[in-house]
Amino acid sequence: MSDDAADAPADNSYLAEPPTDFDPVEELTEADAEAQAEALREAVRYHDQRYYVENDPEIDDRTYDALFSRLRDLEEAFGIQTADSPTRRVGGAPRDELPDVEHVAPMRSIDQGGEAEEVREFDRRVGEGLDSADWDGEIEYYCEPKFDGLSVEVVYEDGVFERAATRGDGTVGDDVTENVRTIPSVPQRLRGDYPEFLAVRGEVYMPKPAFQAYNRELVERGDDPFANPRNAAAGTLRQLDPSVTAERPLSVFFFDVLDGWEFDTRWEMHETFPEWGLRVCDRTQVVGDIEAAVDYRDARLDERDDLDYEIDGVVISVNDTDACDELGTTSRAPRWAFAYKFPARSEHTTVRDVVVQVGRTGRLTPVALMDPVEVGGVTVSRASLHNPAEIERLGVDVGDEVRVRRAGDVIPEVAEVTEADGDGHFEFPATCPVCGSAVERDGPMAFCSGGLGCRAQRERSVQHYASRKGLDVEGVGEERVQQLLDADLVDDVADLYELTVDDLTDLEGWGEKSAENLLAELDDAREPPLADFLTAIGIPEVGETVAASLARHFGTFDAVREADEDDLQAVADVGPTVAHEIRDFFDSEANRDVLDRLLAHVDPREAETTTGDALDGLxxxxxxxxxxxxxxxxxxxxxxxxxxxxxxxxxxxxxxxxxxxxxxxxxxxxxxxxxxxxxxxxxxxxxxxxxxxxxxx
Structure with missing residues (x-):
């Protein structure tokens, strides 16, 4: 083992009550910058250990951010970033693919079952196996939660993080080194008396509160959320762009040594890992017999919903490593470990949050974010609450236990509250959660009154305008629209026609050719058929059929825009409700402003109007x-x-x-x-x- 402790030295001024009033970078010599950067690296590693591993931070977040930012500024100004610097957590260059990497030792799976008798049969096999090997020690079991995440191999050389890989087929996995490097609870350098070479196994997961918060963001912007934290972790870890991984809330538990050091017991490993800076789970126990292991599993099942990470069972292993060696392994699994699985959650689950989603037409749809539950063979983590009236009818609130069903065997919805956490129900917001405009009720429905002044409605309207149901402008998909809005290049559909090649090539992922292609697509959409244009601008209740009827009846966009409700109801397929929606759309000041600017770039073609009534009634x-x-x-x-x-x-x-x-x-x-x-x-x-x-x- 190495004698070089990686702990921050006692005289490091950035430990307790560190100063954050730094001299300007440009006033430092290179030697001064090197010395200060090294002290900051050691301090940041120390504070990472206190926060992520020991759950006992010594400084507040603002002070930590100041130290981290100062270190990054020094490294950038003087070009002195090191391989193990904490600043490398922000992500590296995107990859074209994730290359394969061979594990230093096999990452085997574990035999599993969901019945107590299967666990007792495992205990019987362990006893027989050790008896036949003339092993006369006492059998103890090391019990730990079975984390529902993504298993990884992490390798350290001379105490420095070297590489990481997914489990893959157990022999070869995906190289996710740069992605794992961004996870705060994975140390870039080991602490204490560590071995020169160490390969450990860990489980990367997304904490449940972070999972719900991330799903909330996805739902609010109209994207599909992840079904469960495991999928979220797996999708994040396999990103080709490590900066995307760095933005998402991942964590890790370490639970096994693959190569580099041997322990007498698994409990000794559990106690040593934190000394090296490797995070372990505090729910791990050693028990004296298999019945105590069964009790351990039942206790974890009872507290499952209260943990901030997802588990789907427990792993029961022989504690003594010599005994494990005697038992050996099969071609796929060790004989000394067994996973005692929990029953799948089915239909009943807990509401953790309610998100109000804003649609293209301003309709507000409440969505329940829940603990993942199996419904009809499919795992779901969200369910529609439809509208404010449905929330009131159900009496559902955050924290309630509910029964979920799949409406039409497709869309999950909350069917009933089975155990209420409080006396009331979720209070529907009086203002739009995106733009703050007043919420208007129309019967059981609720709508944002902000029109195209609402970011969510603008984003959906731009996406719809360019979609196949709109003007079919290739290159303006969901991600590109978000990128254009985030860069303040596009605020609404009219701004699309004011984009330049320089605007686009300044954005990440855009080349000159792709920019020119998009502008050419937009040029081709400057004289659309009237029916297509009416569909594209997103008038509520006006789809392709109604748009075609309006175009045939009125012929020009100005005629449609100026028509009153009586004129509109004279059109086939247009009743009082649709006529009212059309008139409301054109009467909105925000919509009129966008349309006026849009018409400076777009000239909808006049449509052929109805030529007679020869086929009337047919x-x-x-x-x-x-x-x-x-x-x-x-x-x-x-x-x-x-x-x-x-x-x-x-x-x-x-x-x-x-x-x-x-x-x-x-x-x-x-x-x-x-x-x-x-x-x-x-x-x-x-x-x-x-x-x-x-x-x-």
Whole structure:
């Protein structure tokens, strides 16, 4: 073992009550900077140990941040960063892929079971195995929680963090060195009397409070949250960009030696790890027999929900390492360890938070974030609460135990409160959680009144504008929109048309070619069809069908924009509710401002309006591909002549028009309802001529 202790020296001035009023960096000599940086590195390592391993910090967060920032400034100004500097936790350069790395020793899995009798059978095998080896010592069991995270190998050489890898297939894993380096509880340099070479096994996990907070961020910005902390940890650790890993809250427990040092007992290892700066779990115990190990598991099951990390069972190992050597291993698992699993949580769980999500139209949807639970074979950690009225009906609040079901076997929702933590229910906010605008109630629903002045609505509106349902602008996906808003380059859809190549190439991940491609896509979207434009700007209740009807009826955007509710209700597919939503959208001052600026760049093409009522009262359905027509072209032709085009056949359908590769279901429905079938383009056009519709040859 090394005699070089890595502890900060007693005379280091940055330990107790450290000064944070530093001289300007430019006034230091290189020698002074080197000396101060080394003292700061030792102090930061010391404070990391106190905070992350011993849970007993000596300084507040602001003081720690000042020391860390000073160290980073010195290293950047003088180019003196070391391989084991704490500042390397902020992440390295992104990788194209995670290369493979071979483990120094196999990382085997563990036999497991969920019944007490299986544990007792494990104990019987241990006893027989040691008897046959003439081992006459006392059998004790080392019991520890089975962490539900991602197992990693971490290697130290001369006490300095060298590399890290995922378990992979047990022999070869992914090289996640730079990602693991960013985890605060993984020491960059060991402390105390450490061995020259050490390979240890740890479990990387995301603490439950941090998991819920991170999922809250994802839900608030409209992204899908992680199903459970394990998935969150695994996805974070396998990021190609270590700076992304550094931003996410990961931690680690160390629990085994793979190579480099031997202990007499596993308990001795457990006590020694913290002396080296390696974090261990304080729920570990040594017990005298297998029944005490079963009791240990039951106690961990009882406290499972109160822990700030996820566990799915306990691991029971023979404590004496000589006994472990006598028992040996199979090709896949040690004979001296057994994982006693917990039963899966099913349907009943606890609400840990309620997040109010703001949609594109301003609708506020409350979402319950919960302890992960298995519902219909799928693990879920969020469930819809639908609207404020549903919260009031259920009487649900944070901390309540609830039963979760999957609505339509797809969307998880809270079905009922099974154990209330308090007397009331979650109080729905009176203001938008994103922009602070007043929340307006419309029956059971709630809406943000901020319109496009709300960041969430702006973000969703930009995404929708560029989506396939909008103007199909390639290169403006969810992540790019967030990046553009964060850089203050885009505040709303109008700003897209004011972007320059220089604006984009200044952002991470953009090259000149990708910038030019995006601007070319936007140029192609400066004269969109009116129906597409009406869909793209995100008017509530106006999808593709209603937008097409508005375009055919009014012809120009100005006509749609100025129409009153009575005029709007004269349009097919537009009732009182839709007309009111359209009028509200155009009456919003924030929306008018954005539209005026948008129209300085975009000129929606005038649409062909309805040419007559020759097909008034007739309904057509289309299936298959019509030679010379797109589906929307054929529908437009019918609707401009006063007819209707619907998607399904019913007794109200007058004609089914079939092209090549038609759907059999629609043909069967037509036969069942005695609906005439027009087979092919010629039959379709011939029928239109019968009714006096002018069809171009």
């Amino acid at each position: 309904t057509f359905v289309f299936t298959g591909s019509l030679d010379g027509y797109t589906r929307s072209d054929a529908q437009d032709l019918v609707e401009r002549a006063g007819g209707s085009a619907t998607s399904s056949v019913s007794s109200n359908t007058d004609f089914l028009v079939t092209g090549s590769n038609p759907g059999q279901t629609k043909r069967d429905d037509a036969d069942d309802n005695d609906v005439p079938i027009l087979d092919g383009v010629e039959a379709f056009e011939s029928k239109l001529r019968e009714y006096g519709v002018d069809v171009e040859d």
